[in-house]
Amino acid sequence: MTEVLFPQLSDEDPDGEGVLATWFVDEGATVAGGDLIAEVMVEKVTGEVRAPASGAIHLTVSEDDVVRQRSVIATIF
């Protein structure tokens, strides 16, 4: 199992929260390493999340959820 982390976008506020803006994949979808899977935002800075591994993805947060940077947003089996 590989955990997918919310990227750290803010160096000034590394523990700050961000928003999971868009999931580009559905729950249970098969992803390949490197695929674009989500877009996230901290303040008004956006970042892309790419799959760190290949497999079936389980989304642990929903779109528009507010989560801390570097926390787990999905797992890949």
Add this chain to the structure above:
Amino acid sequence: MTTTETPATTAPAPTTSGRRLTTAKAMVEGIAQEMERDPSVFYLGEDVGAYGGIFSSTTGLLERFGPERVLDTPISESAFLGLAIGAAVEGMRPIAELMFVDFFGVCMDQLYNHMAKIHYESGGNVRVPMVVTTAVGGGYSDGAQHSQCLWGTFAHLPGMKIVVPSTPYDAKGLMTAAIRDDNPVVYMFHKGVMGLPWMAKNPRATAPVPEEAYEVPIGRAAVVREGHDATVVTVSLSVHHALDVAEELAGDGIDLEVVDLRSLKPLDRETVLTSVAKTGKLLVIDEDYLSYGLSGEIAATVAETDPGLLRSPVRRVAVPDVPIPYARPLEYAVLPTRDRIREAVHQLVRA
């Protein structure tokens, strides 16, 4: 004729499953694939480099293609659009970004007297294969000088094609077609369809996009919803609003057909006429100003061809001829909102 025709390529049908992208990312992918394929393609404009475009129209291009092909320009629209025109007539394929269409006033001579007329003035000997990208539209309190659409202003002037995508699929396909076209193409993207996380959430701005390059033919509209009770002709963000209203009213037994024009020049009059011939009723929704614009052009198209197609008078929902207000309630009073569209549909189907 100031434009030459490019043969249309057939685009693959949008898939219902598969990889999804936002409109912004689809647009960037279209640009990147053409830059990869053709070394004469380059991008220039304000904040298009490290910033990635203020509406994410160029995210990642600088890192991928370097500063010689992704150029940050000074705030000098007339100069850098002139640069692009010069490069285009010498055989390059520049894409120049006018950050907000509202800023066209400082550079319009370059656009309508040079970019759009060189092909004609040279007796067809000199081509100007360039794209002007520009952000349009309101709805987020950016005031009267940063919220306009103005596509009617551009489409009024001969010599340039105008495309206005509303979906991720069309954003990529029209970008690819625009870059490959040998004529100047103005590519107008509404900030509200880009799928930007910091704008109002728009579920229709994220959708399946094929990974391979493809073209959406310029000058062809799409019937994005089939129906029998009335035809709604529109473009850009208003397509999303029209579809929302159509889905809602389907529950009340009102069956709307929605036509996304996608290109304003050339204008696909045939698709509009075919739809109106079927439904007998026409509503035009336009986020540009009401008078002397797109909505009048569509109405005239029907009236000139066969007014007998209409079983009731044409209705228009557009921005009344006033500046777009900054104050949110006032802004939403003039924009073509779902409420205004719904009311117009009710009046139309009852008529």
